Amino acid sequence: MIDPKLLRSDANGVATNLARRGFSFDADAYLALEEKRKSLQVETESLQSERNKSAKSIGQAKAKGEDIEPLLAAVNDLGARLEDTESALQSVQTELRDIELGLPNLLADDVPDGNSEDDNLEVRRWGEPKAFAFAPKDHIELGEALGGLDFDAAAKVSGARFAVMQGGLARLQRALIQFMLDTHTSEHGYRETYVPYLVHAHALEGTGQLPKFEEDLFKTTTERPFYLIPTAEVPLTNLGRDRIFDVGELPLRLTAHTPCFRSEAGSHGQDTRGMIRQHQFEKVELVHLVAPDQSEAALEAMTGHAETILQRLELPYRVVALCTGDIGFGASKTYDLEVWLPGQQKYREISSCSNCNDFQARRMKGRVRNADTGKPELLHTLNGSGVAAGRALIAVLENYQQEDGSIRVPDVLKPYMGGIDTIA
RNA sequence: GGAGAGAUGGCUGAGUGGUCGAAAGCGCUCCCCUGCUAAGGGAGUAUACGUUAAUAGCGUAUCGAGGGUUCGAAUCCCUCUCUCUCCGCCA
Secondary structure, three states, X not given: OOOHHHHHHOHHHHHHHHHOOOOOOOHHHHHHHXXXXXXXXXXXXXXXXXXXXXXXXXXXXXXXXXXXXXXXXXXXXXXXXXXXXXXXXXXXXXXXXXXXXXXXXXXXXXXXXXXXXXXXXXXXXXXXXXXXXXXXXXXXXXXXXXXXXXXXXXXXXXXXXXXXXXXXXXXXXXXXHHHHHHHHHHHOOOEEOOOOOEEOHHHHHHHOOOOOXXXXXXXXXXXXXXXEOOOXXXXXXXXXXXXXXXXXXXOEEEEEEEEEEOOOOOOOOOOOOOOOOOOEEEEEEEXXXXXXXXXXXXXXXXXXXXXXXXHHOOOOEEEEEOOOOOOOOOOXXXXXXXXXXXXXXXXXXXXXXXXXXXXXXXXXXXXXXXXXXXXXXXXXXXXXXXXXXXXXXXXXXXXXXXXXXXXXXXXXXXXXXXXXXXXX
């Protein structure tokens, strides 16, 4: 959520910023509603004040044994008037909140302008795409030939956009996950965390998936519905919900491995083949909860942590700054890591690291006591993939393939693979 | 799933319709006293919103959440959530 005070004081400035995303915010309509809210609130509160005063004097009169009938008569119509303004105020406030919950985050100044992912700005590259002495295959061909990747079997059980993995490939994904968790916890200062995979709506509202993107989520049909998490960002970030941290407790660096569930509504036809885009995939997530002045540095650090994984795996990648047209709803600034996939001869997203500054914290009331003033202020949240395990598996398959279709095991994964150096 | 008990400020815990944002204790902060530690005395110590130049005042809301009764609700009623105890079931 954008600071309502800022919306009031500089609605046009907000509109200009959001326009960079191609989002149109009707500042005048908002301000008109806001004026209405203000007068209703002032009126409501003065009526409440009047009511409280009368109630108090009635209490005092009664204690002294005086006749309270005249006093009761005097407040006779107060209740009805209060009820009217209170309900009017509430409906205006609901309207305002609906608007506010629908507004994306303000963009950082240095987010490059652009309309689509083609306009993202390359920040740096690491590694050289390997030159193969043969025509490299894609992960689908490799996996099916190895017998460990089966989309037909998955289709029988669950339909399209699911995969069954077995044997060496299944173990390789587990190895990747273990390696990532171990690296982040032992070298990057993250706390390993186990979280629920089913969450309530309010958690998703906190991180920004709701109310706007419900169609992207899977939802249970229980009386009080749960949603399947689309990313561990949701339960991890919400650990800061309704809390006031002491400044010494931050920064909090959290990591969790979870499956992620996405309906992929609206992505028909995209990446339908293979494991790139699935309803269910594994991911190691990184989340930072930090004091407000720390988030810019934290974004660079977090991106570096995800890069470390790719570097240790010796996977060529590039870092791009997402442009105004491609950046996510809750992010003020995002770096994507794109790994080289020889099967596609393309860089493909494998991690996305975002600074959400106070956007999520405001929604979930996550605060930190200011070191100087002692006053609570909104903390800043960041999230990033460290990295997507399913896609990392694809990257390893394609980059480590040999001419006979076998897969060399990356050195850093060997300890997790029982020492074997090839999957054949 | 069955039966019962509970949810109050950083913590413990009082408060069953009126002057209660809330006793008391602990903790914490500041001051005083005290030749350093200990003990003692005093003051302060929630959050959000509104109004405002103001993190000054003043007002409003908040005692798990939401609704209701009432001139007035932490206190009474309803629904929900969570916690605990016992039974059942179970990885």
